[in-house]
Amino acid sequence: MPRISPVTGRYVTVDVDDIQYKVFYLENGSGQPLVCQHTAGCHNHQWRGLLEDEEVTRDHRVIAYDLPRHGKSDPPENKEWWKEEYRLTADHYTKFIVALCDELELDQPIFMGSSFGGNVALQLALRYPDRFRAVIPVEGADYSPGFYLDWWQHPHANAAQVCASGVWDLMAPQSPEADRWKTWFYYTQGSEAFKGDLYFYSVDHDLRDKLDQIDGERCPVVMLTGTYDYLTTPDDGRRTADHIKNAHFIEMEDIGHFPMSENHEVFRRYLLQALERIGSRSATAQA
Numbered sequence: 001m002p003r004i005s006p007v008t009g010r011y012v013t014v015d016v017d018d019i020q021y022k023v024f025y026l027e028n029g030s031g032q033p034l035v036c037q038h039t040a041g042c043h044n045h046q047w048r049g050l051l052e053d054e055e056v057t058r059d060h061r062v063i064a065y066d067l068p069r070h071g072k073s074d075p076p077e078n079k080e081w082w083k084e085e086y087r088l089t090a091d092h093y094t095k096f097i098v099a100l101c102d103e104l105e106l107d108q109p110i111f112m113g114s115s116f117g118g119n120v121a122l123q124l125a126l127r128y129p130d131r132f133r134a135v136i137p138v139e140g141a142d143y144s145p146g147f148y149l150d151w152w153q154h155p156h157a158n159a160a161q162v163c164a165s166g167v168w169d170l171m172a173p174q175s176p177e178a179d180r181w182k183t184w185f186y187y188t189q190g191s192e193a194f195k196g197d198l199y200f201y202s203v204d205h206d207l208r209d210k211l212d213q214i215d216g217e218r219c220p221v222v223m224l225t226g227t228y229d230y231l232t233t234p235d236d237g238r239r240t241a242d243h244i245k246n247a248h249f250i251e252m253e254d255i256g257h258f259p260m261s262e263n264h265e266v267f268r269r270y271l272l273q274a275l276e277r278i279g280s281r282s283a284t285a286q287a
Helices: 044-051 090-103 116-127 159-165 177-188 191-204 234-242 264-286
Strands: 008-016 019-028 032-037 060-065 110-114 134-138 222-226 248-252
Touching (some): 008 090, 019 044, 019 090, 032 044, 032 116, 044 060, 044 177, 090 191, 110 116, 222 234, 222 264, 234 248
Parallel strands (some): 032 060, 134 222
Antiparallel strands (some): 008 019, 019 060
């Protein structure tokens, strides 16, 4: 890579249910839009390896945004957000993503999200199948209970360190040490939003009785799950894909819950498989 990265950053104004958000996003590349959602309590830095991946950006316009309240995206502009507890819901989350894609004038983007972003990818396939060329749920599943915990923000704890250290053992031990520490560092910066994100992840998201309503022919679904992810296990991902019509599951060996930041070089191999599968299916459908 050149000393000056080709990745650029911008702000876009997004309106959802009469509430305005100033949203920061990074992008690089051209071609098929690939929209990337970071994990809970984090930000778009997780996708830097992908944004600078010349093979991927040669054919894809990679866009990685900060969800409102995360990274460089502010809380709502025209709402007294500090007067209520932040709890992200599937309804708002999916509306926001569609509104963001509309503001960026993206035609049939591929959506990829990890962890709670992987779960919302499934929600998008269910709620807005005609808006996306395909979805790639990374470390996602139909149901992810048990992670909405009060001690993430207990007054006797250092929230930044608790949130960061709480995700350490979700990474594969053979992932590069420097990249694991970078992932840890990213999480020290997003502790205020983490618990509210986990409300969606472990409480509001539950598709166990709706997977048969997702049509993987109408909106292709390619699921990716790391072998070392004990939070959303490969069995969880495989089971979820098995209940979705025409969905495909890929287990990623030697990687954990944060594949794009803990070991991009391993992750990219599996992502390229997913993108190739989506491309071949689209070519077959057009023929």
